[in-house]
Amino acid sequence: MTGRANSIIPSSIIIVGGGASGVVMAAHLLKSPNPDLRVTLIERRPHFGQGVAYSTLLSAHVLNVSAAGMSAYADDSGNFWRWLQGRGLVSPEQTPQTPFYAPRSIYARYLGELLDELEAQEQPTGRLRLIHEESRSITPTPSGVEVALANGTSVVARLAILATGHDEQPAQGHAIRMGSEADTELVPDRRVMVLGTGLSMVDAFLALEQRGHKGEIVAVSRRGLLPSPHRKGNPIKLDVADIPLGTQLSYFVGWFRDLIKENQKAGVDWRDVVDGLRPFNQKIWQNWPASAKRRFVEHTKAWWDIHRHRMPPEIYARVTEAVKVGRIRLVAGRVVDIARGGDFTVQVQSRHTQRLETFDVARIYDCSGIVRDISTSSNSVVRSLVDRGLARPDPLRIGLDVSANCEIIAGDGTVSAKILAVGPLTRGTFFEIDAIPDIRVQCARLSKRLLG
Amino acid sequence: MLTKKGKYGLKALVHLAQLPAGQLAFVGDIATGNTIPKKFLDAILGELRNAGFVQSRKGKDGGYRLARPADEIKVGHVVRVLDGPLAPIPCASRTQYQRCEDCNEATCQVRHLMLEVRQAIAEVLDQRSLAEMRDIAIDETPLTAKAQA
Numbered sequence: 001m002t003g004r005a006n007s008i009i010p011s012s013i014i015i016v017g018g019g020a021s022g023v024v025m026a027a028h029l030l031k032s033p034n035p036d037l038r039v040t041l042i043e044r045r046p047h048f049g050q051g052v053a054y055s056t057l058l059s060a061h062v063l064n065v066s067a068a069g070m071s072a073y074a075d076d077s078g079n080f081w082r083w084l085q086g087r088g089l090v091s092p093e094q095t096p097q098t099p100f101y102a103p104r105s106i107y108a109r110y111l112g113e114l115l116d117e118l119e120a121q122e123q124p125t126g127r128l129r130l131i132h133e134e135s136r137s138i139t140p141t142p143s144g145v146e147v148a149l150a151n152g153t154s155v156v157a158r159l160a161i162l163a164t165g166h167d168e169q170p171a172q173g174h175a176i177r178m179g180s181e182a183d184t185e186l187v188p189d190r191r192v193m194v195l196g197t198g199l200s201m202v203d204a205f206l207a208l209e210q211r212g213h214k215g216e217i218v219a220v221s222r223r224g225l226l227p228s229p230h231r232k233g234n235p236i237k238l239d240v241a242d243i244p245l246g247t248q249l250s251y252f253v254g255w256f257r258d259l260i261k262e263n264q265k266a267g268v269d270w271r272d273v274v275d276g277l278r279p280f281n282q283k284i285w286q287n288w289p290a291s292a293k294r295r296f297v298e299h300t301k302a303w304w305d306i307h308r309h310r311m312p313p314e315i316y317a318r319v320t321e322a323v324k325v326g327r328i329r330l331v332a333g334r335v336v337d338i339a340r341g342g343d344f345t346v347q348v349q350s351r352h353t354q355r356l357e358t359f360d361v362a363r364i365y366d367c368s369g370i371v372r373d374i375s376t377s378s379n380s381v382v383r384s385l386v387d388r389g390l391a392r393p394d395p396l397r398i399g400l401d402v403s404a405n406c407e408i409i410a411g412d413g414t415v416s417a418k419i420l421a422v423g424p425l426t427r428g429t430f431f432e433i434d435a436i437p438d439i440r441v442q443c444a445r446l447s448k449r450l451l452g
Numbered sequence: 453m454l455t456k457k458g459k460y461g462l463k464a465l466v467h468l469a470q471l472p473a474g475q476l477a478f479v480g481d482i483a484t485g486n487t488i489p490k491k492f493l494d495a496i497l498g499e500l501r502n503a504g505f506v507q508s509r510k511g512k513d514g515g516y517r518l519a520r521p522a523d524e525i526k527v528g529h530v531v532r533v534l535d536g537p538l539a540p541i542p543c544a545s546r547t548q549y550q551r552c553e554d555c556n557e558a559t560c561q562v563r564h565l566m567l568e569v570r571q572a573i574a575e576v577l578d579q580r581s582l583a584e585m586r587d588i589a590i591d592e593t594p595l596t597a598k599a600q601a
Binding site for chain 2 (some may be wrong): 109236237238239240241242243244246247248250251259262283287291292
């Protein structure tokens, strides 16, 4: 093994995780003309380009971002649109400006084909290598990194980029994940409970509909808020010089509310104000003191999310209709007790009245969100880095602590030059880094920094 | 344009940044030490407190201190709170745009260039912390002394 370390190619990079962020990262690296570049992409799932988000086969599960925003390339926003057109998946009269929310399975196909093309293109150069295997751990060596695989072998390179995406954790307690093995067939008219009222709950509702489920869906979250619908608009133009940075959260929220009010007076939709802020979201987050970040996550994020992370209008219409006719019941409160008989008897305490209400449900689905304490990650690569002190959770424990250049920060505060991370893992530093429009920019920047 | 308010606020914060961490300063001392009118300074410190840059304590031993380490507070953070959006002229702002009486903003080349200038202002001011600004003075003292020697 030590003999091999001497022969590490200077521009060799291993990407751990071949889901959406891994594929987007590889695509950006391979734009470099460097003939000595070696990119190794490792994925444990059978298909590349499908992480948690894009592995759904349900046609009702569409993207929450319009097609124009979903190109894999930061500098070629029309890439996905042209692919859709080339496959005849959009009608000729549709323009990139027409809002179009493609099924997520289609998006997975796009990323898969994009990788196929890259593979074919790099076949003669040998610059891209795909490995179907689970990564177990990353270990820094004197000249680079070694990634140990589940089959007992290992790969070495100059550096490694973690792109493990969202954590697929086993659900908590009696609740199960939709689509998991425990999600067996259900008697159609039975009442079920969903923990969460956000976009994942909406996915669960759509999946239940498609399966022919007819019973009541009781959706519980702290505030019981439903995400807002998209509407076509033009984001307002802002400069960084306009935005208060580094203040307390209350000051910022006051400024932002005033900005929305002023714009609404001028006839501008609030969405255009929320979206106008998007290019600066990372900067705002990075300049906040730790106390503002913590307060935001605890108190403000729920409101921010329903305005910022919206759903296509058609889906919104279906969901609100379901609420109206009583198919979905939204409950603001918290689960205080779950008793298991044949069914589950769940006690929920109302947020507003503090009263306890009891629900008998056949199943409890965990749709309570994707942000969890990173140190309990089910991903063995991430956990082993934290356990060995090579990485540490960010102060809010929602991801790994990374520098503004995506470098992993060790337990003792040392910034790693060899292990980097992109995508949702870096949300402690980059805040909104769950969606393609943000991830592709992060990958483009990192690629430029690494390869010029 | 940096107003007097902005300038006084920065001077007051540098004053606080020079104290040992956690030590409070009397408003009167900050005012006389930096020749700032005391009433004006009261108002400025109130705004800085609302934005979370300083903390105050009331009473006989009361006063102000920085709410966060001086290297975390950037000069640009402070100027935006005291003077509003960074802008070399009032028309070069997106949120607090003030129309010039005497020109058409759509065709005004001056405004166009000034929009670019404000980006540059933000770039400089958002990079510099209060600690760095405080240390400029410290670095230059020996230089001046050397020049005089």
